[in-house]
Amino acid sequence: MSILVYTxxxxxxxxxxxxxxxxxxxxxxxxxxxxxxxxxxNSENTDALGxxxxxxxxxxxxxxxxxxxxxxxxxxxxxxAESVGAKTIIVSSSADTKFLTPILAGMMQAGYVPNVVAIPxxxxxxxxxxxxxxxxxxxxxxxxxxxxxxxxSNNAFGTVENATACDVQGFDASIDDTDxxxxxxxxxxxxGKATIADADVVVSGGRGLKGPExxxxxxxxxxxxxxxxxxxxxxxxxxxxxxxxxxxxxxxx
Amino acid sequence: MKILVCISNxxxxxxxxxxxxxxxxxxxxxxxxxxxxxxxxGLTRAxxxxxxxxxxxxxxxVGGAQTEPTIRKALAIGADEAIRINAEPTDGFFVAQQxxxxxxxxxxDLIIAGRESIDYNGGMVPGILATMLDxxxxxxxxxxxxxxxxxxxxREIDGGKEKIETSLPLVIGGQKGLxxxxxxxxxxxxxxxxxxxxxxxVQEPSGGASLTQDxxxxxxxxxxxxxxxxxxxxxxxxxxxxNEAKVI
Numbered sequence: 001m002s003i004l005v006y007t008x009x010x011x012x013x014x015x016x017x018x019x020x021x022x023x024x025x026x027x028x029x030x031x032x033x034x035x036x037x038x039x040x041x042n043s044e045n046t047d048a049l050g051x052x053x054x055x056x057x058x059x060x061x062x063x064x065x066x067x068x069x070x071x072x073x074x075x076x077x078x079x080x081a082e083s084v085g086a087k088t089i090i091v092s093s094s095a096d097t098k099f100l101t102p103i104l105a106g107m108m109q110a111g112y113v114p115n116v117v118a119i120p121x122x123x124x125x126x127x128x129x130x131x132x133x134x135x136x137x138x139x140x141x142x143x144x145x146x147x148x149x150x151x152x153s154n155n156a157f158g159t160v161e162n163a164t165a166c167d168v169q170g171f172d173a174s175i176d177d178t179d180x181x182x183x184x185x186x187x188x189x190x191x192g193k194a195t196i197a198d199a200d201v202v203v204s205g206g207r208g209l210k211g212p213e214x215x216x217x218x219x220x221x222x223x224x225x226x227x228x229x230x231x232x233x234x235x236x237x238x239x240x241x242x243x244x245x246x247x248x249x250x251x252x253x
Numbered sequence: 254m255k256i257l258v259c260i261s262n263x264x265x266x267x268x269x270x271x272x273x274x275x276x277x278x279x280x281x282x283x284x285x286x287x288x289x290x291x292x293x294x295g296l297t298r299a300x301x302x303x304x305x306x307x308x309x310x311x312x313x314x315v316g317g318a319q320t321e322p323t324i325r326k327a328l329a330i331g332a333d334e335a336i337r338i339n340a341e342p343t344d345g346f347f348v349a350q351q352x353x354x355x356x357x358x359x360x361x362d363l364i365i366a367g368r369e370s371i372d373y374n375g376g377m378v379p380g381i382l383a384t385m386l387d388x389x390x391x392x393x394x395x396x397x398x399x400x401x402x403x404x405x406x407x408r409e410i411d412g413g414k415e416k417i418e419t420s421l422p423l424v425i426g427g428q429k430g431l432x433x434x435x436x437x438x439x440x441x442x443x444x445x446x447x448x449x450x451x452x453x454x455v456q457e458p459s460g461g462a463s464l465t466q467d468x469x470x471x472x473x474x475x476x477x478x479x480x481x482x483x484x485x486x487x488x489x490x491x492x493x494x495x496n497e498a499k500v501i
Binding site: 070071094095096098099101102103105106107109110111112113114115127131132133134135136137138139140141142143144145181182183184185186187188189190193195196197198201224225227236237243244246249250251253 | 264266270272279290291344345346349371372373374375376377378379380381382383384385389390391392393395406408409410411412413414415416417418419420428429430433434435463464465466467468469470471472473500501
């Protein structure tokens with residue numbers, strides 16, 4: 001049985017979460033005695049996965065996938081999984097990956113468990129610990145289907161170095177224009193600052209700060225720490241900060 | 254435009270989370286259930302389409318008879334008809350299968366589901382449903398405009414937002430931002446009375462299997478007390494940030 005790890009990139013460079021899922025995939029491969037292959041899309045530094053135990057990677061270079069498209073990416077990853085006979089797919093918990101993975105699960109009829117915080121407690125059936133009830137509980141979830149997808153929670157496993165040489169092989173994914181019927185036309189994104197999704201440290205504030213004009217001290221502290229900024233629900237409801245910074249049950253986990 | 258809003262029946266956001274039956278089940282004792290907040294944002298946006306563009310709204314849920322007060326609330330808010338699939342929602346794949354059957358029969362132009370339920374946090378139903386129905390899909394949707402069969406959706410991404418152009422039929426995974434918190438509606442007496450007369454159809458599940466099973470639950474370790482540091486005591490703050498939080 002083979003494991004496929006989807007390693008996400010942005011502007012040609014693997015993201016931090018790519019190295020975390022690579023580390024998780026390597027550890028799972030050791031546990032299950034399985035081959036582990038990574039797949040990357042339009043990445044320029046795929047061989048860097050070797051530092052985290054990945055000895056084989058498929059690189060999809062396709063101009064149709066220059067801009068993220070959930071269905072197109074899901075289809076490409078599905079084809080990569082079929083080519084290596086992967087029964088288990090490891091993915092991250094980024095917004096893009098949480099967009100594409102349910103599509104992939106539907107295509108593969110795969111049992112998908114997101115927000116996983118540890119290596120499986122059992123491999124037959126594959127049984128993983130995940131967060132539930134908006135982080136007010138954990139569930140031990142068994143996957144009963146032939147194919148399985150594990151979504152690793154951000155910063156739950158961390159990166160673990162196991163240096164090896166990574167053999168990067170090209171892989172042709174067949175993407176039709178009909179797969180790209182949702183089109184990204186504009187991206188408005190904070191540049192040069194840590195986001196809640198990938199930050200190691202988050203500085204968060206609530207209504208006690210009295211008003212948005214006092215957020216400078218939160219931002220200053222976050223800049224010094226290399227941290228992301230976050231806020232409580234009332235703060236985003238009041239419009240002091242954007243919804244994207246709201247953490248909690250109806251916001252970021 | 255025909256809209257289907259998928260409703261999940263979840264514990265109120267202030268509920269104490271406990272487990273029972275040797276930690277194999279969520280303890281519903283004393284818990285009040287509500288419309289999943291992410292679904293409620295979607296229902297409210299659907300009401301805007303009803304009032305501004307003449308859309309009709311059906312709501313559907315997968316659950317036992319105990320979920321009917323929640324789906325009646327959706328009718329009281331303004332949905333036109335309700336469908337309850339009489340089955341326990343055992344996992345996201347199973348729920349998506351059941352909703353897909355409802356959707357096939359209803360020929361909906363737009364299906365709105367919450368990006369995730371706040372209890373089991375699967376976050377997969379809208380995406381699997383769209384794949385089963387071969388419909389366009391936008392997740393973490395924080396804005397939606399529809400003109401004819403063209404749709405413009407705004408999606409929350411890590412560190413920002415993305416504008417997407419697509420077309421109907423469309424499935425969205427909605428969340429806060431799709432409408433503002435202040436736009437959410439509390440059913441009035443007239444709505445509650447009218448909801449009693451609206452159709453609530455109960456359908457038996459159409460087969461389908463769960464692909465995952467929650468075997469056991471546990472609560473996280475208790476958090477320690479909050480440490481308040483006097484504004485004059487900078488040395489203690491530095492020490493705590495360095496030695497305990499390890500952020501500097």
